[in-house]
Amino acid sequence: xxxxxxxxxxxxxxxxxxxxxxxxxxxxxxxxxxxxxxxxxxxxxxxxxxxxxxxxxxxxxxxxxxxxxxxxxxxxxxxxxxxxxxxxxxxxxxxxxxxxxxxxxxxxxxxxxxxxxxxxxxxxxxxxxxxxxxxxxxxxxxxxxxxxxxxxxxxxxxxxxxxxxxxxxxxxxxxxxxxxxxxxxxxxxxxxxxxxxxxxxxxxxxxxxxxxxxxxxxxxxxxxxxxxxxxxxxxxxxxxxxxxxxxxxxxxxxxxxxxxxxxxxxxxxxxxxxxxxxxxxxxxxxxxxxxxxxxxxxxxxxxxxxxxxxxxxxxxxxxxxxxxxxxxxxxxxxxxxxxxxxxxxxxxxxxxxxxxxxxxxxxxxxxxxxxxxxxxxxxxxxxxxxxxxxxxxxxxxxxxxx
Amino acid sequence: xxxxxxxxxxxxxxxxxxxxxxxxxxxxxxxxxxxxxxxxxxxxxxxxxxxxxxxxxxxxxxxxxxxxxxxxxxxxxxxxxxxxxxxxxxxxxxxxxxxxxxxxxxxxxxxxxxxxxxxxxxxxxxxxxxxxxxxxxxxxxxxxxxxxxxxxxxxxxxxxxxxxxxxxxxxxxxxxxxxxxxxxxxxxxxxxxxxxxxxxxxxxxxxxxxxxxxxxxxxxxxxxxxxxxxxxxxxxxxxxxxxxxxxxxxxxxxxxxxxxxxxxxxxxxxxxxxxxxxxxxxxxxxxxxxxxxxxxxxxxxxxxxxxxxxxxxxxxxxxxxxxxxxxxxxxxxxxxxxxxxxxxxxxxxxxxxxxxxxxxxxxxxxxxxxxxxxxxxxxxxxxxxxxxxxxxxxxxxxxxxx
Numbered sequence: 110x111x112x113x114x115x116x117x118x119x120x121x122x123x124x125x126x127x128x129x130x131x132x133x134x135x136x137x138x139x140x141x142x143x144x145x146x147x148x149x150x151x152x153x154x155x156x157x158x159x160x161x162x163x164x165x166x167x168x169x170x171x172x173x174x175x176x177x178x179x180x181x182x183x184x185x186x187x188x189x190x191x192x193x194x195x196x197x198x199x200x201x202x203x204x205x206x207x208x209x210x211x212x213x214x215x216x217x218x219x220x221x222x223x224x225x226x227x228x229x230x231x232x233x234x235x236x237x238x239x240x241x242x243x244x245x246x247x248x249x250x251x252x253x254x255x256x257x258x259x260x261x262x263x264x265x266x267x268x269x270x271x272x273x274x275x276x277x278x279x280x281x282x283x284x285x286x287x288x289x290x291x292x293x294x295x296x297x298x299x300x301x302x303x304x305x306x307x308x309x310x311x312x313x314x315x316x317x318x319x320x321x322x323x324x325x326x327x328x329x330x331x332x333x334x335x336x337x338x339x340x341x342x343x344x345x346x347x348x349x350x351x352x353x354x355x356x357x358x359x360x361x362x363x364x365x366x367x368x369x370x371x372x373x374x375x376x377x378x379x380x381x382x383x384x385x386x387x388x389x390x391x392x393x394x395x396x397x398x399x400x401x402x403x404x405x406x407x408x409x410x411x412x413x414x415x416x417x418x419x420x421x422x423x424x425x426x427x428x429x430x431x432x433x434x435x436x437x438x439x440x441x442x443x444x445x446x447x448x449x450x451x452x453x454x455x456x457x458x459x460x461x462x463x464x465x466x467x468x469x470x471x472x473x474x475x476x477x478x479x480x481x482x483x484x485x486x487x488x489x490x491x492x493x494x495x496x497x498x499x500x501x502x503x504x505x506x507x508x509x510x511x
Numbered sequence: 512x513x514x515x516x517x518x519x520x521x522x523x524x525x526x527x528x529x530x531x532x533x534x535x536x537x538x539x540x541x542x543x544x545x546x547x548x549x550x551x552x553x554x555x556x557x558x559x560x561x562x563x564x565x566x567x568x569x570x571x572x573x574x575x576x577x578x579x580x581x582x583x584x585x586x587x588x589x590x591x592x593x594x595x596x597x598x599x600x601x602x603x604x605x606x607x608x609x610x611x612x613x614x615x616x617x618x619x620x621x622x623x624x625x626x627x628x629x630x631x632x633x634x635x636x637x638x639x640x641x642x643x644x645x646x647x648x649x650x651x652x653x654x655x656x657x658x659x660x661x662x663x664x665x666x667x668x669x670x671x672x673x674x675x676x677x678x679x680x681x682x683x684x685x686x687x688x689x690x691x692x693x694x695x696x697x698x699x700x701x702x703x704x705x706x707x708x709x710x711x712x713x714x715x716x717x718x719x720x721x722x723x724x725x726x727x728x729x730x731x732x733x734x735x736x737x738x739x740x741x742x743x744x745x746x747x748x749x750x751x752x753x754x755x756x757x758x759x760x761x762x763x764x765x766x767x768x769x770x771x772x773x774x775x776x777x778x779x780x781x782x783x784x785x786x787x788x789x790x791x792x793x794x795x796x797x798x799x800x801x802x803x804x805x806x807x808x809x810x811x812x813x814x815x816x817x818x819x820x821x822x823x824x825x826x827x828x829x830x831x832x833x834x835x836x837x838x839x840x841x842x843x844x845x846x847x848x849x850x851x852x853x854x855x856x857x858x859x860x861x862x863x864x865x866x867x868x869x870x871x872x873x874x875x876x877x878x879x880x881x882x883x884x885x886x887x888x889x890x891x892x893x894x895x896x897x898x899x900x901x902x903x904x905x906x907x908x909x910x911x912x913x
Contacts (some may be wrong), residue, residue, distance in 0.1 A: 114593060115576075118576070139541030161543055195810060266673045266779070298834075321585065322720070335750065416744075465853070466543070468853075470537075470539050470540075470547070470860075470881060470895070471540065471543065471848075472882060472885050473882050484886055486860075486881075486885040487574075487885075487891070488884070488890055489569070489862075489890075489891070490574060490891070494573065494574035495573065496575075497574050497575030498572060498574050498575040499575070500575055501574070501575030501576065501857075501858035502858075504513075506575065506576065506577060506858070507577070507591075508577040508578060508579050508855075508856050509572055509576055509577065509578050509579060509582055510578060510579030510580075510581050510582035510583075510596065510597075511579040511580065511581055511599040511602070511737065
């Protein structure tokens with residue numbers, strides 16, 4: 110259930126809203142009777158916010174459904190991720206500064222290693238370091254194809270993004286990564302007749318690229334995934350009358366923020382403290398701030414329980430910088446759960462903390478953790494309600510009806 | 512989530528359901544760590560029902576969304592308020608005993624004061640007492656216009672309602688209240704070509720009315736708002752096979768009850784005890800009873816925390832009268848929250864108490880209050896589920912499927 114008639118209710122004011130997202134925040138205890146990562150972490154500052162505010166837990170998509178990062182963030186931003194599916198290629202491309210407009214087709218690329226017979230022996234080309242991959246990407250910029258413009262940017266390690274711009278292109282293409290070893294990369298196949306032109310162009314581009322990199326020791330081949338075009342999402346200014354800023358280290362999250370019209374803030378460093386300093390530096394220029402912490406998810410994916418605990422503690426330690434700015438509404442949550450126990454994203458609900466002095470109804474929960482959140486005053490709710498909650502608690506919505 | 516297939520399941524019986532609505536019941540503590548109005552009130556009778564029954568909290572519309580009284584009551588009555596928006600003019604008119612049928616156009620009227628140049632100097636004509644306003648309304652009854660029937664009734668103080676009945680009338684009209692001082696009342700403007708006839712008639716009526724009241728010391732002009740027609744809601748008899756009665760002091764709530772076909776019970780007095788006596792007097796004639804307590808909301812709107820506490824205590828004190836009737840299902844809730852702290856309706860969830868001896872599954876909550884309700888056995892749910900809960904607990908619904 111989500112209320113669709115928000116826009117006519119908007120009543121902008123001078124309030125400031127912060128949405129702090131620790132990626133993959135939700136966790137699991139390593140053994141029965143134990144604590145989750147968040148419950149294990151020593152978080153005096155988050156616990157104080159929890160005791161003054163109200164807790165709950167969100168479903169990014171629905172009960173039992175594990176979300177990807179893109180859909181999970183769209184939910185938090187208030188865009189139904191089922192209605193607005195955003196291709197990973199688009200997220201990757203805009204995350205490294207390339208525009209993807211209506212009609213362009215973007216893809217994520219992975220360098221891989223193939224043997225003499227052409228079959229894949231390493232799907233990530235030994236995760237070659239960025240400094241080795243960048244010059245290879247640079248050489249691929251030489252590829253030209255008739256009638257279209259091609260852009261390519263390096264992302265990180267073995268990953269890059271490609272965008273082809275032209276007429277008559279649609280992104281209904283099957284990925285070329287066989288997702289296993291011992292098989293050659295697939296050709297790009299169109300899923301329907303309309304996508305044939307885009308498939309042909311991408312296959313020509315791959316052929317030219319393979320020729321250029323064939324003698325590389327590790328990155329001697331490539332696969333493409335996540336073909337997609339601009340989903341045409343309404344931006345925050347129009348949808349919420351918010352002038353939004355994004356503070357994020359990792360390209361993909363900058364990408365999804367840019368998709369909804371947030372200004373991407375450039376800054377040095379990548380610690381939580383650096384991110385909060387960056388936020389503080391633009392505090393007067395915006396009224397909504399999305400702050401993204403990546404490493405909770407990275408350590409979760411690695412199965413590194415203690416590493417995830419430590420990242421949460423480093424966020425807590427830096428938190429007073431953020432609270433000192435006196436936001437009217439501060440939401441602390443995750444986009445999804447990434448329990449170290451499972452080494453992957455999971456379907457579990459996500460801890461949600463809402464702090465809004467003088468506007469929130471406190472519950473009696475005293476600590477920020479999964480068990481406390483499951484019994485919080487906000488209940489269990491779809492993450493699509495996060496933005497209406499933020500707008501309501503910042504008193505930016507008129508009442509509906511008389 | 513609400514189950515739409517209730518009607519085929521209806522299995523009427525002799526049970527009695529009472530829905531006691533304390534308007535704007537939900538509140539906030541005045542300071543961090545404090546108690547809400549409901550939690551502050553000494554409510555031994557409500558607490559006993561809470562300990563025997565089951566608690567929860569409702570969302571009248573959705574997370575973060577503040578409802579008006581009309582939509583909030585429609586939700587409690589089981590009518591989606593977004594799908595069925597009811598104009599305020601209709602609520603005001605039927606609240607003072609005028610029918611609004613399909614094709615009629617109703618409006619809320621305010622007497623106001625204009626100066627010699629015609630601009631508004633008091634939007635509410637000094638809130639003239641009802642005994643001064645009633646004779647003025649009486650004189651306006653003399654106005655006749657060709658081809659239509661006009662009805663006008665006084666509401667309270669400076670407020671009245673007008674209904675025009677005729678052929679070819681539609682209510683898509685802009686209000687004439689400029690909502691500020693120093694400006695003359697606007698003309699009635701049609702929002703589309705189809706509404707021109709209604710606009711012309713209302714403008715003629717206003718001209719005639721202005722002529723009649725021009726020498727009044729305070730109520731020498733008027734504004735009209737909330738133009739609307741009958742929303743055509745299915746009545747309780749058809750929708751739920753319930754013969755419903757409404758016990759309410761304030762016209763608007765009698766109005767919304769009448770819209771869904773409840774019989775409006777006339778009675779003397781306006782205290783909770785008076786209302787419960789009125790209910791008792793018709794106990795044998797109905798099987799569903801909506802009882803509305805207005806002053807919880809009024810004190811909330813005034814920022815009078817203690818006043819709101821006192822009203823809740825007066826309801827609690829009178830409650831044994833109601834319980835003595837032995838209802839099969841008793842729901843005690845609010846239509847929305849009106850925290851004295853905010854002096855307005857708010858978006859916060861609403862406490863909900865369900866008592867049904869032998870039918871309800873008790874939770875372990877012992878007191879009726881926001882914090883307890885947030886952790887009650889019914890969870891957090893849309894107010895549209897209140898009627899299905901009432902019907903279920905009165906065993907008026909067959910099972911769905913075999």
